[in-house]
Amino acid sequence: MSHRLDVRLVKRLPGFSLDVEWTAGEGVAALFGPSGAGKTLTLQCLAGLLEPDAGRIVVDGRVLFDAEAGIDWPPQRRQIGYVFQGYALFPHLSVAENIGFGLRDRGRAEGRRRTAEVIARMGLEGLEARRPHELSGGQRQRVALGRALAPDPALLLLDEPLSALDATLRQSLRDDLRRILAEWGTAAVLVTHDFTEAYRLGDRIVVYENGRVIQAAPRAELLWQPASERVAGIVGIRNVLRGTVLKAMPDRIQFRWREQLLEAVNSPTRSYLPPPESPLAFFIRPEYVRLIRKDRGTPDPDHHMNLMQGRVVGEADFGTTWTLYIKLDVPGTPAQGHYDLEIEVPRLVYEILDIEHDRQWQLSIHRGSIHVLPSSPLSAAGERAG
């Protein structure tokens, strides 16, 4: 069965308004954004726990809410599973009773059979009689998932499913969760304020900010083609910079930045043709900046594009990688405080090149590694089909 979710919601609260529209298909949609952006509010509207002021919610062709048509199904009839932040397991009930809670309509024998099946699939055998407080964080997560999935919902909602766990557990449980969601194949909407989590778990990412959707796209597209500087900032992309357009062509854009002439590949899905002298936002991934070895002679201009000279003015050791802060050899205020570019090199490279002692470097960035961001008027368009 093919899954499809169409969401349009308006909800006004004192001091906050939610006004979003997005769609999702198969797999997991991750609602990502800072706390207080309206993500949990969206889940509550989807589940029917909160009534929107306007909008429409359609799950697999079933209209669950339509303000104009006066349709508002109660949460009991929506067939939507909800994994709450902190799980909200019933503390007075056993693991088996928690998981079987939503199976009352199926009759005693079938309820018991399904409970046993879910317990087995979740790897919770032997814990049937335990109470939630006697379980580990990971076991609780699986009970919460099992409880929500047991009635075979049309859609599963997960509110910050990993936030109740400590850091060491988070990563392994994130992979657990990913596996379970893939195995069950239930369409899911997940809320998180952690981009790594959104990226690892979501097939599609919907970026929330202050009650609005600023981009909704497949995860790869979001990372490589953020719709705007705001999205780039919110997903934690580094080296978001501003230059001035010299010449924009459908396949390339030439621009000026810190007295350098740079060339970037134009956005492949939407050729962006700003007039000369207009401001341009772009970003450079720190791991895609090359350091040119001094023993290799004169740099080959065909191979080494966007050449720049700079000096390491700061560095940070992240174990497997080093982050270097580079200030270009040009006058004027550096682009990012005391430095112009942040670059990342593997530890081995750092050691081989003896960066600890050698601070003056020539840099090169391939034109495909400079990502142009459409400027603000375009980014305000909000939802973008993915």
Place this chain on the structure above:
Amino acid sequence: MSPQALSALWLSLKVSMVATALVALVGIPIAYLLARRRFWGHAVVDTLVTLPLILPPTVTGYYLIVLLGRRGILGAPLYAATGFTVAFTWYAAAIAATVMALPLLVRTAAAAIASVDRELEKAAFTLGRSEWRTALEVTLPLARNGILAGLVLAFARALGEFGATLMLAGNIPGKTQTVPLSIYTAVQTGESHEALLLVGLLTGLSCAVVVAAGRLGARAQ
């Protein structure tokens, strides 16, 4: 112990148990509504239920006479229809004790219900439970200790009721004379031995109740 004291003790226990049952029946739904619903008249219900805790018992008793006496607002039609009147029967003692004990249960139970995590109720809704089933299967079981503590306090309050009972039920030996009333009578007539015995009895019972309520309250946390 004199036959009179024994009958007072028996009557007191009967009245208190009936009153506690009535308090549970009426008070738990009121506590749930006060804790979980915002409705028109919320403050009025809250105030009315709490009032007997603040008012002098004789004032509450007076209102009960106005309501249930032979010529009372409810009492008169009842008398006209059946020839029965509540006043000066043990029913009156039970009703007076119920009204006086109700605030203790409602307050305690409402606090316990309000402290149940609402996410648990929402989880039950998404799993197909109506609000009514959710209250029975999730909210009330989780507020159980607080509700039991409230019932124990209500029982104790009913056992010690004096003023409102005197007003509505009178002080008829063997009929409406509960232990507190018989202590009063014993002191008035100089039967200090009898008074001391009953005072000791009531003190012991109350101590047991306080301990029980404390334990339940501690577990409710």
